[in-house]
Amino acid sequence: MLTYSEIMTTDLGGLATAADRWNEMAGELNKVEQRYGDSVQSLTTARTWLGESATAAHTNFAATRYEYQAAQTQAKATATLLRNAHEQFTELRKQLENARADAVKAGMKVSEEGRVAYDYERLTPGERSALHHDPDGARSVREAETAWAEHLDGCVKAFDLADQDLKKDLEAVVRDGYRGGNDETFGTGFNGDAGRVSAADDKARDDRTNLAWLKMRDDETLDDYVQRLQRDGIAKLTGNEKLADLVDKFTKGAITAGAFASALTAAGLYSYKLSKALRPPFTHPTAPGTFLSRQFNMRLAGAAPGSLLSKVPPGLATAITGSDEAAMYGGFLRNGAFFMPEAAEANLVRVAQNGGLANAAKAAGWLRGAGVVGGVAATAYGVANLATYNTDMIKADPAKFASDLTGTAFSASMTALTVAPNPVTLGLAVGTSVAYGAALIWDNHEAIGKGLEEAGDWVGDRASDLGNSVKDGAKKLGSALNPFD
Incomplete structure (x- = not known):
């Protein structure tokens, strides 16, 4: 699991840079595919090459070109996942930073490792002595420390869940599970169906950021609509469905x-x-x-x-x-x-x-x-x-x-x-x-x-x-x- 320190110190800009490089790779692969089609695959259509070898070459050359196309799809899908992750991670870290700032305003100290403790240094000696001898005050301090620690932990867990989702999606993108067309390398080649993974990730991003949820549904009463807006608004602001x-x-x-x-x-x-x-x-x-x-x-x-x-x-x-x-x-x-x-x-x-x-x-x-x-x-x-x-x-x-x-x-x-x-x-x-x-x-x-x-x-x-x-x-x-x- 990710730690508070890792989240706060990691350079997220690398994700955006990597996404750009994957898109550039897709463009270069397209150039190679076109050259391959014009120079190598076109040989199987020439009248000078006939027979069983020509038939076998036609199948193999088409399969190779398919892999070039699948590689482009996989590269573009990877770029989409990394770009969406950069956007989501930036939002989630901002939430964690805001939570830390709120905790400090409430009188807490937050260490570089994310540990929360009441900031007694803000108190005068008299206030510290009074608090030390007040059982109710001491209990209130402990409860406040626990509450703020849980709040920060919740932000860390939300970031970690997003990181796990990215790992799962990246593993799915490179898994060649599509068998169709000219795919002759089932399970061992590039994933020509990677677009489905990135499309699902795009939809999840849109669900988080767009305003479609504000539209009234056909099977909703006005009362249901207002109650759903309240519930969904809290879910989107906090990221906590429960x-x-x-x-x-x-x-x-x-x-x-x-x-x-x-x-x-x-x-x-x-x-x-x-x-x-x-x-x-x-x-x-x-x-x-x-x-x-x-x-x-x-x-x-x-x-x-x-x-x-x-x-x-x-x-x-x-x-x-x-x-x-x-x-x-x-x-x-x-x-x-x-x-x-x-x-x-x-x-x-x-x-x-x-x-x-x-x-x-x-x-x-x-x-x-x-x-x-x-x-x-x-x-x-x-x-x-x-x-x-x-x-x-x-x-x-x-x-x-x-x-x-x-x-x-x-x-x-x-x-x-x-x-x-x-x-x-x-x-x-x-x-x-x-x-x-x-x-x-x-x-x-x-x-x-x-x-x-x-x-x-x-x-x-x-x-x-x-x-x-x-x-x-x-x-x-x-x-x-x-x-x-």
């Missing part, structure tokens, strides 16, 4: 957990609010995300003179939480009496109809306005994602289609409730949240109870610790994403 798979699992798990938490919260909370809106004494629903704004306004109204809250400009508070004065344009008759809504209760469509868009924006405030914009964006994304489905894709994975469909309906109903809180939009939010939660369970039933088992198999105890963190983070994410009061 890391990309692990991050993809964690990300998808956290998003699913957050979505499920939001759906359950909406189903439970809004079922309660719907019952209050439909039974006496009737209460008017408030828009999602307005609970905090109402509490904030109550605190401002009761703020003691000279306190911090009393110094908040009224205009700023109104801009954030919504204007009750603008919300008056949304007043309406309810149970024979005229109802004057607060900002949190106002139907923004009715406010816009009676007082214009400017008053609707004032009644919404920044917090509720952000919810409307986010809801519209989420709904538009969901509709665009559903548009990428075809009949075959739905049949292949009906559970995923169901979760995408109900998720889009949930976003749309929540947007409608944010814009126009009333019993109808409240009921739609309850119904779609229940459907979305059920669809998520159907779509992810195999993963429920298993957690991150596959990831744990790869990273052991660390993945277990990280899995617990992810689950905790998912709960917090679900709470943070929940705009409901």
